[in-house]
Amino acid sequence: MTEPHIGQGDRAARHTDFGRLIRDEATDTVVCHVCGRAFRALGAHVRVHDMTASEYREEFGLLRTRALSARSLSQERSRARRAGYRASTEAQERFAAGRAMARSGELNRRRWNRADGQPETDESRRVRQESLTSGRRTQARTAGARTAAALRAEGFADLGQALRTVYVDRQLGIEDTARVLAVGKRRLRQLLTEHGIAIRPSGQNSDAGRLARVQLNDRAAAERVGVEDITVWLRERTAAGATLRDLAAATGRSVPWVAARIGRR
Template sequence: MTNTAATRVRRSPPVHTHAHLWLLLDGTGLHAPYGQLVIEPGTGRICCHLCGRWYVSLGGHVRRHGHTAESYRETMGLCRNRPLVAETLSRLIATRQSAAYLRSPELRARLAVGQELCKTGRLATLAATVHAGSPSPELTRLRRAALDAGRLTRAARRDRALADRLRELGFADLSSYLRHAHSIGTSLRSMAKATGLGWSRLRRELDAAGVATRPASSEGCAPTAIAR
């Protein structure tokens, strides 16, 4: 009887990727959204737009796709200064560079030139000249998000200030105050002063509270309020 030795087949570990969900204008399939760097939760690894694999650093990997780090950022609509490494590795590199800066007088001397340009604003001017043109889609998205967040913050601040004024006046909400103020004959000018609201919003809030407004008959007078 012949014994046949079983041959162990070595299998490569599975590679977790996903199908093309996005496309470039030239039809190239992407595994991550254009203008966005996708980070894997838990590991912090970065998804390659072109193959869907996850890496701690994309800088060396993208050469397999015929890209440099700079051309990859440009093709994928990323910011020119976007790090292509995981945040943990980025922090490690920053720590090493800081330590090298502190212990090397020669390095500090070389960097002093750039620091002086930065202080005078010359560095920003040079950068704007080199990178003149439309901002990257990622930068546009980040700027829009910052503007939206700023608007929400300002709106929330105004709402808090209004709530504080209403509490001082003894009212839980704006509608209650407006209906009460109208019932005792308070002018719109006085309502606006008490609440800090502009005319446009005051009229909208009066309308929502069921109090209609009409222009005064005399020029220069504030509008009057009438009950619906």
């Protein structure tokens, strides 16, 4: 006698792993949500519960593309499919459009946008959320490491000291402060607020701020060409026959900027 489909209320009460394929890693098997038995290939087993594999996935909130098999079996099938694909020119031509969509990211966009109009399953919703969360964490770690490296390079003990020194004492603007500390402008404004530092109105400059920006640009140009004093280097290169345009390209600055520094006395 086959077991009938489980209703929504009963399902929540009897199956705590709704929306997740249950695996027994010790035996490399997958566990049936209905009877609790483990199998290498669950797709064939669920017929005894009067379900197709597709109906089983829908019943328990799984991705419609979820393989209902042990990892080793899925890997064996995947290797066999890849070998068959490589050996068949016809198959390669048939799937060329799909490969192009995968490379461009279109397949992934369609996956999350549910372009086919079908409702999102519980598993796809969970996987999407986990993917987004993981991506945000990775971005945060990368940004944190980049800022920490910038603080060390500038000799700051902590972020608060850096913000007060660069933004308050040196009077650099938002854009230049963000560049020194290797953060985005939006993030910088958040950090200033968190550290109790008032954000100056846009366009408000000071002599100290203008001088700091000049020094910052000079240092960036010097680092780009690998010298200590950019003005000395520019004059030496000019004496050697370099044009203003050549020097602007080398330093990543403008021709007027180069001319102004060469003309300094």
